Amino acid sequence: MTEIKHRTSGKVLLTYDAALRDTDLADACLRGADLSGADLSGADLRYADTSGADLSNACLAGADLSRACLAGAYLAGADLSRACLVDANLRDVDLRGADLSGADLRSADLSGAYLSRACLAGADLRDADLSDVELSRADLSGANLRGANLSDADLRMAKFPGTISDYYEVLANAHAEVPGLLAAIREGRIDGSTYYGECACLVGTIANIRRVEYERLDGIVTCPDRPAELFFANIAKGDTPANSAFSALVEAWTEEWLLLNPVEQ
Numbered sequence: 001m002t003e004i005k006h007r008t009s010g011k012v013l014l015t016y017d018a019a020l021r022d023t024d025l026a027d028a029c030l031r032g033a034d035l036s037g038a039d040l041s042g043a044d045l046r047y048a049d050t051s052g053a054d055l056s057n058a059c060l061a062g063a064d065l066s067r068a069c070l071a072g073a074y075l076a077g078a079d080l081s082r083a084c085l086v087d088a089n090l091r092d093v094d095l096r097g098a099d100l101s102g103a104d105l106r107s108a109d110l111s112g113a114y115l116s117r118a119c120l121a122g123a124d125l126r127d128a129d130l131s132d133v134e135l136s137r138a139d140l141s142g143a144n145l146r147g148a149n150l151s152d153a154d155l156r157m158a159k160f161p162g163t164i165s166d167y168y169e170v171l172a173n174a175h176a177e178v179p180g181l182l183a184a185i186r187e188g189r190i191d192g193s194t195y196y197g198e199c200a201c202l203v204g205t206i207a208n209i210r211r212v213e214y215e216r217l218d219g220i221v222t223c224p225d226r227p228a229e230l231f232f233a234n235i236a237k238g239d240t241p242a243n244s245a246f247s248a249l250v251e252a253w254t255e256e257w258l259l260l261n262p263v264e265q
Contacts, residue, residue, distance in 0.1 A: 007034035007054045041079075051089075111149075121161075141227065145234045150245045156252070160231065164253060167228040170202060171257050173219035179263055180209040182254045185247055188240040192232035195222075199237040202228055 004014040013033050014025075020035075022042040033053040041061040048068045055070075057077040066086040074094050082102045092112040101121045109129045116136040120143045127147040136157040171178050184190055184205050191197065195204035195214045203222055207214035214222055223229065234246040241248040 004030060004033050004035065006032045008032060036074075142230050144230075145246070146236070153245065155245045155249050160227070163227040163231050166226055167202075167231070167250075167253060168257055170206070170220055170228055171254070171261070174206045174210070174217070175261065175263060177206045177209040178254065178258060178261075181205055182251065182258070184209075185251050185254065186241060188238045188247075190232065190235045190239065190247070191237045192229070192235045202232040 002015065002018065002020060003012050005012050009032075013030060014028060019039060020043060021039050023040070024044045025040075025048050026044045026046045028045070028048045030048060030050045030053050033050065035050075035058050036054045036056045038055070038058045040063055041059045043060070043063045045063055045065045045068050048065070050073055051069050051071045053070070053073045055073055055075045055078050058075070059079045060083050061079045061081045062083060063080070064084045065088050066084050067088060068085070069089045070093050071089050071091045072093065075098050076094050076096045078095070078098045080098055080100045080103050083100070084104045085108050086104055086106050088105070088108045090108055090110045090113055093110070094114045095118050096114050097117045098115075099119045100123050101119050103120070103123045105123055105125045105128050107127045108125075110133055111129045111131045112133065113130075114134045115138045116134050117138065119139045121139050122142045123144070125143055125145045125148050128145075129149045130145075130153050131149050132152040133150075135153055135155065138158045139161060140155075140158045141161045141163060171181075174181070181202075189199045190201070190205060191199040192201045194200055195207070197204075198208070200208060200214075203214050203217065203220060206220070207217055210217065224233075231246065232250070235244060235250070239247045241251045
């Protein structure tokens with residue numbers, strides 16, 4: 001018999017005859033429940049209310065939490081890898097050190113959440129609200145943040161393992177084009193979704209400056225899945241360092257590279 005109790009009053013909220021793994025908890029009211037360390041992998045928690053619950057170190061891998069309310073919950077160290085959190089309410093949630101790799105967080109509300117040291121590698125955060133989020137040392141490598149609200153979120157505190165080194169490898173093979181690339185970043189002439197046109201992705205922009213087809217760039221591997229291109233995919237036409245956290249970060253990386261590798265004019 002599995003009992004789910006309120007974390008402070010000890011009141012039994014739900015009782016189950018089986019383990020919680022793959023359990024149907026859709027629409028369940030688990031406000032303030034003590035689920036620390038619980039195995040809820042694959043569970044159906046759609047529309048469930050777990051606001052204020054203790055889910056620290058819980059396993060929610062592959063769980064469906066779409067449109068669930070987790071506002072104010074404690075999820076430090078939890079495993080949410082590959083979980084579905086579409087349209088979920090994660091306001092002010094403590095996700096420090098949590099594993100959200102490959103999670104689907106489209107349109108989720110993460111405003112005010114604590115994501116320091118969290119792993120968001122490969123997570124889908126399109127159109128999510130990440131305003132005023134704590135991202136220090138969070139791993140955002142390969143995350144899709146297109147359309148996300150990042151107001152008051154400092155991406156400079158986040159980690160992008162492999163992205164900077166990959167970006168610098170591209171710049172090393174396009175030395176003469178780097179000033180032109182920096183100008184395109186500052187002027188909003190980057191569109192990370194395409195290789196063609198006046199506004200193009202990283203490799204497409206370099207090809208435009210060099211006036212060659214992007215497939216004919218010597219020394220540069222054309223691959224939409226390379227870390228640098230995945231990062232540029234978060235930049236749209238019209239995005240500048242003044243209105244896009246991604247453009248601002250790329251501008252800073254490019255300026256740093258030019259300081260160490262000046263281009264003769």
